[in-house]
Amino acid sequence: SQQGEEDPQALSIQEGENATMNCSYKTSINNLQWYRQNSGRGLVHLILIRSNEREKHSGRLRVTLDTSKKSSSLLITASRAADTASYFCATAETGANSKLTFGKGITLSVRP
């Protein structure tokens, strides 16, 4: 079963614009992570935010977490054609459960 639900399912923007992707989840979490996947191959870890954090930055990435609404958003600023990929949120639930649960993903297309 999938914990996270990303929104929108697909996003198309012009190079230089900002891209905002949202993720909602259902259970209490220890942390939430965002991954990128190019052309259906391996996933690459982008950024992690812990349940006691509200916002984190890494380069052109900004992630927020609202545990009261069980939601997160990923902002990519000044997008580039190379940012074209699928983006997934993944949650690590609280407790001894050590697996990550992924959402269905968002397809981002950045037009040159």
Place this chain on the structure above:
Amino acid sequence: DAGVTQSPTHLIKTRGQQVTLRCSPKSGHDTVSWYQQALGQGPQFIFQYYEEEERQRGNFPDRFSGHQFPNYSSELNVNALLLGDSALYLCASSLGLGREKLFFGSGTQLSVL
């Protein structure tokens, strides 16, 4: 520093056959997790191996089994293949059952005909 390596990259099997996929974790990692990703979907957790034992399992039938070797590498075995087993199989490694950052291999694309 070698990342996570998976073999083979592509595989074609017929229904009822058995398949073995292999994974070598990133240098220094001791935990391997396997995920199945159907087309257009997110990765689904199959199971996780640490210290040569299956530590956690997702909602997959017993046809899916695995193994971890003393050098931390791992195998995923699927018996009695079904058409619905066609998917990208991803291996991810981490350190000590950690769930803070997974390193993924490029996956094995399995097609069942």
